[in-house]
Amino acid sequence: MSGGVDSAVAAARAVEAGHDVVGVHLALSRAGGTLRTGSRGCCTVEDAMDARRVADKIGIPFYVWDFSERFRDDVIDDFIAEYRAGRTPNPCMRCNEKIKFQALLERAIELGFDAICTGHYATLVEGDGGLELHRSSEEAKDQSYVLGVLTAEQLRHTMFPLGETPSKAIVRAEAAERGFSVAKKPDSYDICFIPDGDTRGYLAEKVGADTGDIVDRSGEVIGSHEGAHAFTVGQRKGLSIGRPAPDGKPRFVLEIRPVSNEVVVGPKEALAVAEISGARYSWAGAAPTRDEFACEVQIRAHADPVPAVAAVTDDALVITPDEPLDGVATGQTAVVYVGTRVLGQCTIDRTVSAVPAST
């Protein structure tokens, strides 16, 4: 129970479904703020209080459990390390993978619980091969992407009561009807451990901001930057290049090279990626029976899924989109869908350009 409206309604529905429910607020931040400031950030004392009041209203016990150390190690430190290595991490995936559905789940099972229930918009379906993770009814709020890292074992111990609710508005209305003070509380967005939303400033502080070169694909230095981590593949803004490109077209970030502290830029066409792959992959349920199969791939929480072919090789999950993808950064997660079903995911560690480098 984060103190948000989704987990509040999820908890209430779990109780109504007849389950024996205990509300837990995860304390993830060591330097927790007291009051919520806007929609950013999470886990302030006020959030914990909001969650507690909902638990009171529902009539369930409520605890605040401290996972701040593991969160720091598995999510925050990983976030910083990934940026340092020139990749673009997704801390929400790591949090689901390591904290919510691992550390928390482990503790819950240890204490005698059977499942974790959250307010995520996703559904669980009993399929022929076992439990399956599917998108939620509401496309706009679908959060199956961030749950793509869950394994079959984890899914067996999860409940998503909001998955089949057609809209967020309905959830809010239900919260209001139930007398929850959080019915109108804005959703939190951005990164929960960067409450002021200034990711760039945060990274400058943690990773350091060293001046370096902006180069084109031939290696020619065409500008300078004040910290490579401020850029991500596909980015167009924030490039301080003195002169326009020879072809007059806008330049985009193609690659970040942390060792040489260079940012490589080029035309939009150069962003096109023909193939993505990742050595770290998992299946959200039973593994596919074939080594190669048609699917859809989604590379960001709010990106559209695109048709692709996925292949399981000896050491990686290789995904070839039917049409080249733009702006794929290593470190991102590629979630593989078959219809509404989440098949699995991989952390992208390699991309193959659709355009030869000589142009």
Place this chain on the structure above:
Amino acid sequence: MIYLDHAATTPLRDEVRDAWLEAQGVVGNASSVHGAGQRARRALEEARESFATTVRAEPIEVVFTSGGTESIGLALQGLWRRRAEGRDLIVLPDGEHHATLDTVSWLERNAGARIAPVGLDAVGRIREDAFDAALTGAALATALVAGNETGTVNDAAVLAHAAAREGVALHLDAVAALGRTHVDFAAWRGDAPAGCGLVAMSASGHKIGAPVGTGALVVSRTARVEALLHGGGQQRGIRAGTQDVAGAVALARAAELAERERAAESARLEELRARLVAALARRLPSAVVLGDPDRHLPSTVHVLLPGADGESVLFLLDQRGISVSTGSACQAGVAEPSHVVMALGYSAAEARQVVRISMGRDTTAADVVAVENALVDAYERLRG
């Protein structure tokens, strides 16, 4: 429900509630001149005399407050503001309650105070030689009479004597001690010169069966304590505000009863404690009972359970209807590992593996057996 967190708070005693309600029926502001005021004033001053008798102070030395936190804040800030010229050092033992730590920390950050820390020994006693050494040139010193987490009882007489010898004003935190161990303001103060030695002592009502919102600060006649709140000049100008007559009556009654029963109750609790400690030694040999085995509050069993997360133990016991504490304060929503346990020399990780059981007047032998069994079950479950 088996409530074993009496150190956090304890039920309002029947006689105290009755006295409180009766006092509520007397309408009048104790500062008013007329008959109604005089009647309220009389109840108040009788309470003051009673409480003074219990703690062995003079009635004029008793200042009623809203509780332990206010008393401690008033004492430390008040003594600081009227400290001797040129002195800026505060002697602060490790492991003090947060009301003390946070107040001193505030003074350090905002008022130019410097801190002279004093370590605890492995059983939680203030190191007396270190305390002595730290007093040189200090503005003021503070110390727990008895620890609220470990239950260890310090030698207040020795600490007060040392402060007097060094010409330093001493505040004693008797919040956990009152009603559970010997408290004697006059003896500890002795014949220390004006403004030094024991000059202030804090007490809290809800720890001894009075309502939350009652407490006292015993302030010696010659002590110089600046008020926190102004307006009305009540209580020697040290603590302004319409006096809580009913609260004072309740506090005094609770203190009187606690002190009267202390010998018998201590013996009873000590026996229960010994049984629990022995049972844990037998069934959970790796568990470590913290605190001083010889000088401790009879009500407290503070135990380190290696490898078992304190939050988890608390949860499992709570599920069985047994209320205990991990002894750690909740700071900004994240439970901090007990600074007291760390002051004993344990790591932060170990400090998270501690559970505090504190017994009270209603604790029975059956309760002790129940918590013993629950701890063993919890430990077995968590250690796999």
